[in-house]
Amino acid sequence: MNELLLQGLVNGIVVGLIYALIGVSLNVIFGVLRVVNFAHGEFIVLGAYAAYFAQAWLGLSPLLAMPLVFVIFGAMGYGLHFMLVQRLSRSNDPEHASLLVMFGLSLVLGALMLLAFEADARSLNFTLDPPFLMFGNIILPTTKLLGLVVAILVTGALAFFLYRTMPGKALRAIIMNRDAIQIVGVDLNRLSALTFGLGLGLAGITGILVSMIFPSFSPFIGQDYTLIGFIVIVLGGLGHPIGAVAGGILFGLAEQTAMVFFSGTVAMLLGFVLLIAVILLRPAGLFGVQNSR
Amino acid sequence: MTDEVKEVRDDEVVPAPASQGNIEKSNHIRSLIWGAVVAVIIAVFLPAPLFASNLSFLFYMMLWLTMAMSFNFVAGMAGYMPFGYVAFYGVGAYAMSVLYKTFGMPIPIALAGSAAAGILVGLLVAPTLRLKGVYFGIVSLALAMAMKLVISLMPRDITGGSLGLILSSANDPLAAYYAMFLVMMGALAAGTWLSMSRLGTALRAIRDDSEAAEVVGVNVVATRLKAWIMATMFPALVGGVEAWYTNAIDLDSSFNLLVTAKSIVYAMAGGLGFLVGPIVGASALYGIDQLIWRNFPTLNLLILGVVIIALMLLLPRGIVGAFAQRFSRFRRFIP
Numbered sequence: 001m002n003e004l005l006l007q008g009l010v011n012g013i014v015v016g017l018i019y020a021l022i023g024v025s026l027n028v029i030f031g032v033l034r035v036v037n038f039a040h041g042e043f044i045v046l047g048a049y050a051a052y053f054a055q056a057w058l059g060l061s062p063l064l065a066m067p068l069v070f071v072i073f074g075a076m077g078y079g080l081h082f083m084l085v086q087r088l089s090r091s092n093d094p095e096h097a098s099l100l101v102m103f104g105l106s107l108v109l110g111a112l113m114l115l116a117f118e119a120d121a122r123s124l125n126f127t128l129d130p131p132f133l134m135f136g137n138i139i140l141p142t143t144k145l146l147g148l149v150v151a152i153l154v155t156g157a158l159a160f161f162l163y164r165t166m167p168g169k170a171l172r173a174i175i176m177n178r179d180a181i182q183i184v185g186v187d188l189n190r191l192s193a194l195t196f197g198l199g200l201g202l203a204g205i206t207g208i209l210v211s212m213i214f215p216s217f218s219p220f221i222g223q224d225y226t227l228i229g230f231i232v233i234v235l236g237g238l239g240h241p242i243g244a245v246a247g248g249i250l251f252g253l254a255e256q257t258a259m260v261f262f263s264g265t266v267a268m269l270l271g272f273v274l275l276i277a278v279i280l281l282r283p284a285g286l287f288g289v290q291n292s293r
Numbered sequence: 294m295t296d297e298v299k300e301v302r303d304d305e306v307v308p309a310p311a312s313q314g315n316i317e318k319s320n321h322i323r324s325l326i327w328g329a330v331v332a333v334i335i336a337v338f339l340p341a342p343l344f345a346s347n348l349s350f351l352f353y354m355m356l357w358l359t360m361a362m363s364f365n366f367v368a369g370m371a372g373y374m375p376f377g378y379v380a381f382y383g384v385g386a387y388a389m390s391v392l393y394k395t396f397g398m399p400i401p402i403a404l405a406g407s408a409a410a411g412i413l414v415g416l417l418v419a420p421t422l423r424l425k426g427v428y429f430g431i432v433s434l435a436l437a438m439a440m441k442l443v444i445s446l447m448p449r450d451i452t453g454g455s456l457g458l459i460l461s462s463a464n465d466p467l468a469a470y471y472a473m474f475l476v477m478m479g480a481l482a483a484g485t486w487l488s489m490s491r492l493g494t495a496l497r498a499i500r501d502d503s504e505a506a507e508v509v510g511v512n513v514v515a516t517r518l519k520a521w522i523m524a525t526m527f528p529a530l531v532g533g534v535e536a537w538y539t540n541a542i543d544l545d546s547s548f549n550l551l552v553t554a555k556s557i558v559y560a561m562a563g564g565l566g567f568l569v570g571p572i573v574g575a576s577a578l579y580g581i582d583q584l585i586w587r588n589f590p591t592l593n594l595l596i597l598g599v600v601i602i603a604l605m606l607l608l609p610r611g612i613v614g615a616f617a618q619r620f621s622r623f624r625r626f627i628p
């Protein structure tokens with residue numbers, strides 16, 4: 001029993017870090033652009049497919065495909081910003097308008113993936129030399145361990161970018177006060193486009209991690225990841241990058257430990273119960289500032 | 294106090310200072326136009342089964358009209374965007390089917406059960422009404438998914454598990470058609486009452502500035518709750534009647550996110566906040582949607598997505614909203 005719980009906790013941290021990455025990229029986009037990216041899950045699935053085809057056609061291992069996918073997805077985000085996102089700021093209610101436009105985009109992407117890749121679930125053929133390590137009685141697949149390391153590295157790099165570099169600081173400054181930042185001479189438009197690119201690039205990398213760690217992916221599961229991302233960012237506080245890490249790990253731990261003792265459905269439901277509890281106690285999320293929204 | 298609240302609304306409708314007589318006149322014309330719209334709807338749908346060969350087309354048109362109209366109660370008049378709107382539809386469908394099939398109740402009672410279930414779920418999630426903006430929308434979406442999971446965890450002999458329930462003995466499309474007609478008339482009546490009564494005035498005041506509304510004596514919590522209950526009851530009834538019409542329900546179709554999406558798109562395409570908005574939007578887009586379905590079944594979702602994006606970018610205020618903006622002289626005549 002105790003070992004099962006420990007196993008659940010270890011899985012929870014690995015899965016939780018993936019969820020945290022989903023939440024962080026969603027939150028960076030929301031914080032800077034005030035755009036609720038409903039299509040995030042579809043971009044993640046697209047990233048998983050990118051890893052699959054990079055391996056099948058180019059023979060690239062998922063790890064090597066990561067920088068490539070980051071650059072391609074980043075460029076895609078940069079372009080999409082000028083096509084879709086920028087026009088939204090003219091709307092009456094930009095936040096709801098963004099949610100709807102991105103919902104439309106998620107339908108479009110889901111349908112395109114269904115047409116291009118067919119409906120069957122695929123999985124990445126990726127194993128490492130010792131397939132798993134044993135710590136006492138806890139089994140840890142090496143792919144999961146690798147995923148954990150990558151997720152920590154990416155989160156760390158992002159934290160370094162946001163807190164130690166000039167563009168990252170400007171980005172956080174936009175989250176804090178959109179108007180003041182323009183007075184001190186930051187090109188809001190360019191930085192917004194870069195942010196959307198960064199968000200989608202991160203979504204692509206998350207997709208590769210998803211393809212390494214979860215058993216399979218299909219064009220239909222995008223909305224599940226979007227929903228998980230939403231839960232994570234509401235748990236941690238909307239627009240709060242570090243809050244999303246805490247929210248993701250919390251949600252991952254709750255889900256994976258519940259999975260050990262009950263079923264997948266109960267685990268998912270527990271996540272929702274957690275969300276409702278947090279919302280009722282702290283409406284702005286664990287790390288959010290009350291009444292900021 | 295009544296006069297103070299009323300003024301908030303009249304200021305909004307008539308921007309320029311207008312005399313009392315002018316306001317009364319434009320109110321009168323507005324009521325006349327709305328009456329004409331309702332009369333046309335009745336004239337089309339009431340006798341239609343006598344002539345039409347395609348009952349299903351008209352049935353679903355009424356369904357979407359009702360869904361879009363009641364979505365407008367919270368989105369247009371109260372300023373909330375419940376992305377988990379489908380939850381009430383699904384709960385209604387399940388309440389009706391479980392009461393009829395598992396507990397052997399007659400259909401009218403089962404449908405009353407749908408409405409009760411919708412209101413009950415609405416009251417349960419009412420605490421989320423204090424959340425603002427997209428926060429509310431996201432949480433509402435999560436709650437809808439949670440609702441689906443709760444039903445899937447219920448015992449199989451009550452809800453039918455993943456296979457759903459089949460109500461073949463209830464098959465009576467014509468009766469279900471008129472039941473949907475009654476539900477639609479109910480939604481029209483509720484919309485009329487909402488926009489003409491003090492409650493509607495109070496709601497708009499809250500939407501535009503909840504603190505100012507509170508200062509002039511509007512009970513913000515109670516007013517929101519009333520609109521919310523109306524907006525949860527109608528989709529539940531619609532879900533119940535649809536279950537009766539098709540005689541089959543299952544979790545995936547009853548809790549399909551597209552139900553929310555289409556309600557939103559139809560309401561927004563017409564113009565949120567106008568009584569006629571959802572009616573115009575649903576009538577215009579439902580026909581297009583059917584054409585797409587028939588001719589390009591595989592591309593249906595793709596085209597729906599493109600339509601949503603184009604609509605939001607090019608016509609963010611909807612057809613009626615764009616008209617009101619372009620011809621602002623007529624703004625006060627639009628119901």
